[in-house]
Amino acid sequence: MTWNYKTPGIPDELFDRTENVPITKEDIRSIIISKLRLREGITAIDIGCGSGSITVEISLQTRAKVFAIDSDMDAINLTEKNLTKFGVLNNAVIIHGRAQDVLPTLPMVEAIVIGGTTGETDRIVKLALSKLNKGGRLVLTSILIETIYNALKAMQESNLQDIDITQVTIAKSKKTSSGTMMISRNPVIIFSGTK
Template sequence: MLWDYRTPGIPDELFERTEEVPITKEDIRAIALSKLRLREGHSAIDIGCGSGSITVELCLQTKGGSVYAIDFDQKAVELTKKNLRKFGANAEVILGKAQDVLPKLPQVDAVMVGGTWGDTRQVIELAASKLKKGGRIVIDTILVETMYQALAAVNELKLAEVDITQITISKARKVTTGTMMLARNPVMMISATRA
C-alpha cells in the first residue's frame, strides 16, 4: 500500500498532479480531516474534489464506508479517479455541479466543502441537508468573500459547535546560504456539527 498509516496528511508529492487542477495541501488536509471527526464505516462527500487528495484521505479514514466526490471539471474527475486507483481507494466520483448532484446522494456522516464555484450559500445549505444528526461539515476557502457567505449560511442553518480557524503555513526550502521559510496562502476553515 502506498500510504500505510492511520494518520492523515499524505505528502503532496505522492499524488498525481496537473497545473490545471488544484490540490488541498497536506497540512491543510490533515487539519480538515481532523475536524471532520471520522471513523471506520462513516460515509462522506467531498465537494469540489479537484485532484482527489481529500477524497483519497476520506476513503482511508472511513474504511468500509461510502465516499462520494463531486466536481464540475472533467479534468478534476479524471485526476481524482487516477489518484484513487494509485492509492487503492474506492469512491463514487461524479461529474457535475454540487447543486445538481447533492439532492441525489444519501445522508452522510461528513461533508468537506472545498469548492462552491460562487454559489456558496446554496452549496452549503444542500451539503448540510445531507448530514446525519451529529454529522460534521468542514468548509475551507482562501477568499474572504467566500468565508463571509459560508459563515452567514452556517449561522442561518443553526449548526452547532461552529469553529472558525485561519491557518497560515510556511514550508522550508533550501537556498545556497541555508534554509528559508516560504509562506503559503492563508486558508480559512469553518467546521460545524448538525445538531
C-alpha cells in the same frame, strides 16, 4: 500500498497532480480530516474534489463510501487516478457535475467537506446540510474573502452547533544556496460545525 500509516497528511508528492487541478496541501488536509472527526464505516461527500487528495484521505480513514463531486472533468480523471493509486477506488463514487445539481440525488451521510462553492456558498451549504445526518460534521475551506463571509452567514443561519473558524497559515522550508528559508502559502480559513 502507497501510504502505510493511519495518520492523515499524505505528502503532496505522493499524489498524481497537474497544473490546472488544485490540491489541498497536506498540512491543511490534516486539519480538515481532524475537523471531520471521522470513524471507520461512516459515509462522506467531498464537494469540489479537485485532485482527490481529501477523498483519498477520507477513504483511508473510513473504509466506507465517499462521494467525490467536481464540475471539472480533469479533476474527475485525476481523482480517479489517485484513488486507484492508493487502492481505495472501490470506496468512492466519482461524480462529474455541479454540486447544486448532484447533491439532491445523493444519500444522507455523516461527513461533508466543501472545498469550493463557485460563488454559490449559501446554496451549497444549505444543500449539503440537507444531506448531513444529525450529529454529522460539515467542514468548509476558503481562501476568498467573499466566500468566508458567505460561509459564516450560511452556517450561522443553519443553526449548526459548535461552529469553529480556524485560520491556518503554513510556511514550508526551501533550500537556498546559503541555507534554508521559509516560504509562506496562502492563508486558509477552515469552518466546521455539527448538525
